[in-house]
Amino acid sequence: MSFDDAYQALTDHDDDARWAYGTGFADPLAGVPTALPAGVDPADLAAYCLMLGDDALIMSHRLQQWVTRAPELEDEMALANIALDLLGQARLLLTRAAEAGAGDKKNEDDLAYLRGPEDFRHVRLAERTDADFAHLIARLLVFATWRLALLDRLAANPDPVLAAIGAKGVKEVAYHRDYAAGWVVRLGDGTELSHRRMQEAVDAVWPLTGELFAAHEVELRVGVDPAGLREECDAVFDEVLRVATLRSPESTPGATAGRDGVHGEELTEILDELQGLARATPGGVW
Template sequence: MTDEDLYVDGDSARWAFGTGFTDPLHGVDQAVPESVDAEGLAACCLALGDDALVSAQRLAEWCTRAPELEEELALANIGLDLLGQARLLYSRAGQVDGTGRGEDAYAYFRDADDFRNVRLAELPCGDFAFTVARLLVLSVWRLAVCEALTAAPDPVLSAIAAKSVKELAYHRRYAAEWAVRLGGGTAESAGRMRAAWDALAPWLDELLTDRTAERLGAHPSAVAARTRAELSHVLAGAGLNRPGDAASRGTSASSMPGSGRDGAHTPQLAPLLAELQSVARAHPDASW
């Protein structure tokens, strides 16, 4: 038995940390190919890194608050997966954007206006049903993006995407199982899942129309089609609406101009970042 086997359930990477500890960039050429627009690559890495970091921070808020210890550990480990993805993406952004910044500079020393995450990631956690529903949507969508990016012309981004796919497949499975369980459970759990879906549905368009990774191989129409199909399958099993059915019920997203990709965020992002960044900003010269 190898060290990696200790974190694998049977023949599948069941756990959030079941993909092993091998450096995903070992042996990968770090040079940016001549055919790749460095500015576009940096912007893509930054945006996907911000999605992951903000999502991880929201999941961390469930520590000591989850319904059961097992779910607390699962959510924490999913958050750690996303944090690992953010670190790799930030490192690549710093390599190619000309600034030479490290991952800490991106995570701790930018203000909310400088973040480029989708706004769905920054919304408050709400109850467990909302967290499950949001995790389902973000995991399905991000998995579709990363699967496309495994063929990206930049070898580093391709390697990061390949690592992320293994993790996101588990995130999707975890969220889908809970969505079906809650949606098909008691009247209380089903009602909470319906309320969660109605609350997040207005924010879907920002994901389904995102063009951040288009020039690197993740075409918005293909990502949107894949996302809608997978969500429809899970939501049908949970007895919930299909993607888009509830999109017109909420006005929170449509009443906000711009996009998270352009730096337009909800009022909830700044407090989240203040908590995340407080120690690093209080001791900016410290080594972590």
């Protein structure tokens, strides 16, 4: 599949072929109508794009770390493709953030490679280290279910870039959610050992879900109110866990810590790996 620019790929909703967001174009916003919609504060738009872009970038990096570690070759490919989809979303969103005026950063690379941990605005679920494959799958189920509901509503955003990303993203992220759900059921309704470890993973991940539905003031002004996603997401979680014969943990309240730049040592570890080459060779191109 080929397109003249990324915008054609984003808006070609009649094409059912899979398309990895991060491939097939050099300039993420070439051909995109990028004029700011009337009444939208550029600073708010930049901040919101950073939030969604950082969610995708950090989750993508964590998924990439599982390549060569997954239980089957098919899963190596699946996780790599999911990571690529999220990386492409990150490229588009960070480019939009830079264009809207995200501080002194000029492009997607500046935002990905030249910010410190305190400047990242992703939810903490994205940066979590996975103790084993079951933890990864539990985390991916929660992340993808939440992001799918968010992207579905983002398709109606007045910003043309966000709307295009939302409309195209639902196709990709629906696969991410279904892939994770399949593995949760496979492990939860499997052997005694796999059931126990899948339940342990769900119990460990669930305390991080509250933050996904805590509304930040920027989200309320220019984006999707995450509080409105909770009922839909909980219905999906409950059904998947029921089929997997797993117990549903109690929902927990959350705060916008990650959106406010509060992160743990896990993010420092990620950025040391992610940014090392770019910081060691300033201005390098590869």
